[in-house]
Amino acid sequence: VKIIIVGAGEVGFHIAQKLSEENQDVFLIDKDPEKVRRITENLDVQAILGSGTSPDTLRDSGIQDAEMLVAATDSDEVNLIACLLGRHLNPYIVKVARVRNPEYLKEKDLFGRDLLSIDQIINPESVMVETIRNLMMVPGASDVIDFVDGRVKLIGVTIKPDSPFVGRQLLSFKGMEGKLLVGAIVRGEQVIIPHGEDTLKANDLAYVVVRTDELPAIFSLLNIKDEGLRRVIIVGAGEMGTALATSLDQTKINVKLIERDSQRCTNLAQKLESVIVINGDGSDRNLLQEENISDCDFMVAITGDEESNVLISLLAKGLGARKTITRISKLSYIPLVSAIGIDTVVSPRLSAIRAILQYIRRGKIISVAPLKGEHAEAIEAEALETSDMVNLPLYKVKFPKGALVGAIVRDGEIIIPLGDSVIKPKDRLIIFTLQKVVPKLEKLLTVKLEYF
């Protein structure tokens, strides 16, 4: 399938990388010769030097017979014009655009069939706010991904050195069969799709499948204290900080928003009802102590400066904040910061990549979530009648090494599978898989990851 991506920034680059690893024909357009050269050297895609807003460049990249256009530059205007040109040059092309400006997003008609006819708008900021809210609702987790309309949650939990699970084999977790399942373990840079004999080590990030309604019970089982969510401090009232504060406004949660710019503080204070707006520097130790950082459940460092965010989070941790969420843009920082003790990281770019990939890979694959490190994914898919894995106990199914069924959903009932569970046709499955066995998995599912 031929996909044209405009913009080789981090978002465009990573999407191109993902898709080329899945053997799609990717054309990546960027106007920076240096980036084009970097791509030619690092990715198996066709890099085209030019502007995504130039009809000639788009024609050169063969837009006439392409199936999809992903406009992923940092500029909304470029993205919108690229989509407009895409529609002009090829009326049937599917268009995905990254749009951030809330003013554009308000004009719903703008993207409709009559004007731009963009099939999917990806707004990384709103996706990220959603992610942060999700994380707040599951306080013990450092990553939360919803499946089956939120009824199954995939939570990433960091195994603390004093956790009773350290050094134990997975199959020795008695009394938990059918309730939770460890689907993937992230150890440093490595992602492991575990077997029963694998053991958990301290500082592993374990991805666990649980039913949403059993979450509190599981947490007490895992020795994770759920102290509820009462006090949140947000540092940075940029677009994202404002959006987050607004979404938490007028809830039971006590929110403090710290912002350096006094003008902005005044504006926000007039707009927000129950959120306390504080004018000050988030990296000021005294200010944080004054605002009772040691009692706060969540400290969200969400300024536009990622290095400051890291430092603010470290400071807050040192001052006793229970959990921190740190906004980071550069994807290459993510493995580093977890090493220095920052538990949860959100990234608008990662959010955008997730959102775009989820949209691209539709068909029988219902949703896809890349796990940390990008080498593994959780896939939600439907089991077809024709597949080799239906009507067999799981232990007899020849799963490719590096793939694991994490949950089966049948008629609204959620089954956390055991070796003798049987998959029936039309079941929805959540499968953990390493990126490299995705093609084998596709074959087993007899589903093509359909693109359009």
Place this chain on the structure above:
Amino acid sequence: MHAQLILRFIGILIFFLGISTVGPLLVSLIYEDGSSRALLYSMIITSVIGFLIFIASKRDRETHLSHRDGVAIVTFGWVAAGLVGAFPFLLSGTIPDFTLAYFESISGFTTTGASILTDIEGLPNGILLWRSQTQWFGGMGIIVLSIAILPFLGIGGMQLYKAEVPSPVVDKLKPRISDTAKTLWYVYVLITALEIVLLFMGGMPLFEAVCHGFCTMPTGGFSPKNASIAHYNSPYFDGVIIVFMLLAGINFSLHYKFIKGDLTIFGRDPESRVFFSLVALFTLLVTFNIFGTVYDSLGKAFRYAAFQVSSIITTTGFVTADYDLWPSFSQKLLLLCMFLGAMAGSTGGGMKIMRIVLLVKHCYQEIFRIIHPHAITSVKLGGRPVPTDVLSSIWGFFLLFLGLFVVAALIMASLGLDMISAFASVAASIGNIGPGLGLVGPTKNYLAIPFIGKWVLIFCMLLGRLEIYTVIVLLMPEYWRK
């Protein structure tokens, strides 16, 4: 450097080259020419060696090839391919000496076509086909072939591709490198098949048509006949082979575009226009130079001039006339052709027309700047600006090419070769042409070159085929520093 990964790849390469002996083996069985046993042994030995290297090298967790790894795989892969190619010659006893066998084999893979054999017609058919086949594989590139057929390379393929096909301007036909390699090979196979059919229809025996087809498209120049194409003395064969030599000298991505329906591409592409103009110009010059002095009919003069010019400028090296006897002007023109070479992205060697065009344009720009000191200019090719780093890399290439040529020619001269032979043998090797002038002229061969000289030429052939940088990088201490 990922030594294990490099070894593993070279193991696979040796294995496949070993397996590819099956074609010559079948031919030798059909003709019962007595070389079957040697070919069979060679097939077993090389494929087993390749397999053992593959098994012995540890599976590296790291699968991402760096540019350094790519360079090492390609260079060592070619050296290893030369060894594999020498086996059938040694085992069959047709070339009992290792240096000679390796020379013939490298000359084959690098599509040089310089031979040390005195009586080619006396060789068994199986060995002859093997000899032609080395050229055919080498032409489009053994590494490109592996990229096309080995699915697991992915992006690593790009590093290998760039090391084996170091065109000044990267030209990917398809978004994915394995598809690009496949497409190139399809085009290559298609044109080769067409030539074989045309030669066969003109009355050439099938076996010889296949051998010539296998040696024209890679611009190789091995012929199963002692007198090369002159053996047939047929205007039809001359014509067909001229056309296909020129086709082989064209950038293969233009062929692809042509097949895709862009029928005027050869006329529009700036490099191909220069290429065809040069061929026409040199042919005319040589025709008038040899008309009257060597040949008394204009038609004959034109026929031989066109063939020799096409053969040398595309770096094929087939001959229909002993140009060593031609006037000095024609000889020097042909020597110039050896340096020019064919188009970038073709199977031909030499410095490549693309580089020459860009260098000339750059020189012109410098002169222009003397006249208009404040003018802002950029070198353009086909309306597109060429980045300055590409230009400086081409200047580097030009200097290295000439520098290495001079050093190698000096070594040859120190071994006792006369001036013309020393120059021509090195030019014909580094440009991957084959026949040169003087001692290594079109009716003679490389057997008389001294032992050390043969190894110098082997090195030159590799340098020329991999376009200098890929090989020379490995000789730099900087490369091996951790």
